[in-house]
Amino acid sequence: MISGGRPLHGTVSISGAKNSAIALIPAAILAESEVVLDNLPHLSDVAVYSVILEELGARVSWEDSQMKIDPSDIKSIPMPNGPVKKLRASYYMMGALLGRFNEATIGLPGGCNFEPRPIDQHIKGFEALGATVSNEHGAIHLHAKELRGAKIYLDVCSVGATINIMLAATRAKGLTIIENAAKEPEIIDVATLLNSMGASIKGAGTETIRIEGVAKLKGCRHSIIPDRIQAGTYMIAAAATRGDVIIDGVIPKHLEALTAKLLEMGVSVEELDESIRVIGAAKYEHVDVKALVYPGFPTDMQSPMTSLLTQADGVSILSDFVYSNRFKHVPELVRMGAKIRVEGRSAVIEGGPLNAAKVKAADLRAGAALVIAGLTVDGGVTEVSGVELIDRGYDNLVTNLRALGADVWRQVE
Numbered sequence: 001m002i003s004g005g006r007p008l009h010g011t012v013s014i015s016g017a018k019n020s021a022i023a024l025i026p027a028a029i030l031a032e033s034e035v036v037l038d039n040l041p042h043l044s045d046v047a048v049y050s051v052i053l054e055e056l057g058a059r060v061s062w063e064d065s066q067m068k069i070d071p072s073d074i075k076s077i078p079m080p081n082g083p084v085k086k087l088r089a090s091y092y093m094m095g096a097l098l099g100r101f102n103e104a105t106i107g108l109p110g111g112c113n114f115e116p117r118p119i120d121q122h123i124k125g126f127e128a129l130g131a132t133v134s135n136e137h138g139a140i141h142l143h144a145k146e147l148r149g150a151k152i153y154l155d156v157c158s159v160g161a162t163i164n165i166m167l168a169a170t171r172a173k174g175l176t177i178i179e180n181a182a183k184e185p186e187i188i189d190v191a192t193l194l195n196s197m198g199a200s201i202k203g204a205g206t207e208t209i210r211i212e213g214v215a216k217l218k219g220c221r222h223s224i225i226p227d228r229i230q231a232g233t234y235m236i237a238a239a240a241t242r243g244d245v246i247i248d249g250v251i252p253k254h255l256e257a258l259t260a261k262l263l264e265m266g267v268s269v270e271e272l273d274e275s276i277r278v279i280g281a282a283k284y285e286h287v288d289v290k291a292l293v294y295p296g297f298p299t300d301m302q303s304p305m306t307s308l309l310t311q312a313d314g315v316s317i318l319s320d321f322v323y324s325n326r327f328k329h330v331p332e333l334v335r336m337g338a339k340i341r342v343e344g345r346s347a348v349i350e351g352g353p354l355n356a357a358k359v360k361a362a363d364l365r366a367g368a369a370l371v372i373a374g375l376t377v378d379g380g381v382t383e384v385s386g387v388e389l390i391d392r393g394y395d396n397l398v399t400n401l402r403a404l405g406a407d408v409w410r411q412v413e
């Protein structure tokens with residue numbers, strides 16, 4: 001529930017990144033001793049992942065923002081159903097179990113299904129490494145006598161496929177080269193963890209990643225990078241409410257595409273070493289935004305950005321070149337009085353005030369977009385349902401917004 005119309009003021013600290021955490025946790029099962037992850041975010045996806053690992057026989061303890069994973073007794077048991085169906089990133093169990101046991105059976109992933117999200121490039125990579133892959137009643141079964149390094153060209157620049165192939169290849173025999181690899185910061189984070197475990201991975205963060213297989217991996221300690229999508233969401237919320245917020249504990253370089261768009265709109269953005277200050281203005285210029293792979297504007301910030309662009313003068317065009325149909329937030333924003341129409345892979349947004357309404361989050365970032373929209377509304381209470389989807393990716397969203405002065409609460413805790 002949101003009683004909006006109050007500018008956000010103060011400082012918010014950003015937790016570790018969801019899209020790193022849910023790749024680093026499965027990566028830990030490749031080790032033969034304890035892996036300690038620091039700066040872990042409190043998210044439902046992370047909680048689900050700890051259950052998956054426990055079901056496989058790992059010892060997992062999670063206190064505050066630290067998770068300890070001892071995978072010494074882990075086994076590759078088939079997981080066709082259950083928790084793997086609850087999140088998208090359960091596909092990393094395929095690469096991790098294949099890398100450790102040459103075998104895995106994992107149900108097709110869940111997560112935010114704003115449109116069909118194929119995993120053909122993951123499968124292509126596993127097959128190139130020597131695995132046979134079959135789909136048995138909705139679960140993917142992978143098996144290899146031995147994994148061997150290979151050269152793999154990704155037809156689409158996929159974050160998940162890049163990381164999954166890295167996971168499977170770290171213990172394969174010989175050299176694996178991934179061409180047209182995705183370059184997101186979370187990929188570098190996973191490579192950093194794997195290298196600390198004893199892997200030999202070079203080029204993460206560029207379009208060519210080289211992985212020289214090693215026989216064994218050991219435990220280590222690793223601190224997760226800050227969540228650039230949570231950070232960006234608070235930047236957008238600060239601008240949308242015309243507030244003044246310091247977003248602390250971030251890597252400003254990871255947010256450059258958003259910062260550039262905010263500056264173009266007339267928002268004041270100051271980059272410091274590990275924080276960003278966003279100061280809103282009374283009027284904003286319309287801008288065009290294209291969501292692209294990193295270092296382009298992130299698709300995961302596209303929905304929150306739609307809400308901000310309803311506050312700009314004139315017509316903005318926001319196109320998503322990663323997911324052509326990621327617009328489930330649009331009909332809900334229209335319910336709040338927004339003038340938006342979807343044309344192909346673009347939303348055409350005409351600025352204007354929003355009204356309070358009852359709306360439903362269809363996915364994680366659509367939920368964040370609706371919360372931001374509600375924060376801009378002066379008068380009435382906006383009710384957002386489906387908030388459990390927001391818990392997938394925002395650590396303490398309500399508490400943080402309240403600390404920034406927002407009048408936001410959860411009806412059922």
Ligand SMILES: CC(=O)N[C@H]1[C@@H](OP(=O)(O)OP(=O)(O)OC[C@H]2O[C@@H](n3ccc(=O)[nH]c3=O)[C@H](O)[C@@H]2O)O[C@H](CO)[C@@H](O)[C@@H]1O
Pocket residue numbers: 019022088089116117118119120121122123156157158159160161182299300322323324
């Ligand atoms: C857990 C996680 O990290 N999720 C992120 C990851 O999702 P995810 O890893 O699933 O997204 P990808 O980078 O793989 O998808 C990018 C594009 O490639 C297509 N594709 C992908 C794989 C494949 O085998 N075949 C194929 O056609 C997808 O449909 C999409 O159009 O990156 C997305 C794009 O930045 C983000 O929105 C998600 O938050």
Ligand SMILES: C=C(OP(=O)(O)O)C(=O)O
Pocket residue numbers: 087088089110111112113300364365393
């Ligand atoms: C789409 C997202 O997540 P996932 O890939 O985990 O569904 C997201 O974080 O916006």
